[in-house]
Structure formats: structure tokens, C-alpha cells
Amino acid sequence: MWSAVPAAIVDFVTPEVPEIPPRLTDPRPVLAVGSLVWLVATVVVWCNDSWADARPICLMGLGVGLLGYSIFVIQRRGARRGDKGAQKGL
Template structure:
């Protein structure tokens, strides 16, 4: 592989949001389980925050998948580079 192709492949891999979305949703899920298992006053304050983190991650994933599908379809308003 030529150096330019190697750099381009590395940039594509680093620019892919799927791993970050998956890790973020996973961390919020673990945090939700920890909050549920600890209980007490902390649970009442932190549980909505953890659930909101999961929901925002899922919405971000849905938005990314929708934009990628539109880009592959060739829609005019779609983002560029979401192969």
C-alpha cells in the first residue's frame, strides 16, 4: 500500500462515528445499571441523566444511519463522505 493510501485509510477509520456511538451507548448503559444497583437518593437524581444519555446516543445513531442511507442513495441534501 502506498503511503497516501495508507493515510487515507487511517483517516477514514478515525472519522467513522460508529465506534464512538457504540462505546458511548455502552458506557451509558453500564452507568444506568450501576445507578439501578446502588439505589438510594443517588438513583433518583442520576437515573434520568443516564437514560437521557442512552436516548441521545440512539438518536445520534439513527441520524447517522439515515444520512448514510441518503448519501448512498444519492440524495441532493445528504452529507458527503458517509460511505
């Protein structure tokens, strides 16, 4: 039957996971590029009448980008204040 695995074996098998570099965890470039792409798409669609059906989609893309940036700002403010429920590393 199965027996308990000694703790020494479990610690030996589990490697140390390196920390992810800050440049890969910073959400600001992703938010900026995404919002810029939606802004360009909105301007292009608004200038061209043949793409009139895509206007609401572009506006919603801008809205989702604004929502994402708002959540990021609120979480960053909470992390800087030291709130218990805030994300770490913002």
C-alpha cells in the same frame, strides 16, 4: 494603497490539505462506545439506591445516543442513495 494580489501568489501560498483517513472520520466506534458507557452507567445507577437521582440523567444519555445513531443511519442511507442533502463519506 492596497493593490490586488495576483492569483499566482495566492495559489502558491495555499497548500494542499491532505484527506483525513477513514478510520478517523467513521462515527460508528464513537457512537458504540458512548452508548455502551451510558448503558453501563444506567445499570450501575439502577442497581445502587444511593444514586437514584442520577437515573433520569443516564436514561437521557441513552436517549441522546439513540438519537445520534438514528441521525447517522438516516444520513448514511441518504448518502448511499445519492441524495443531494446527505453527508459525504458515510
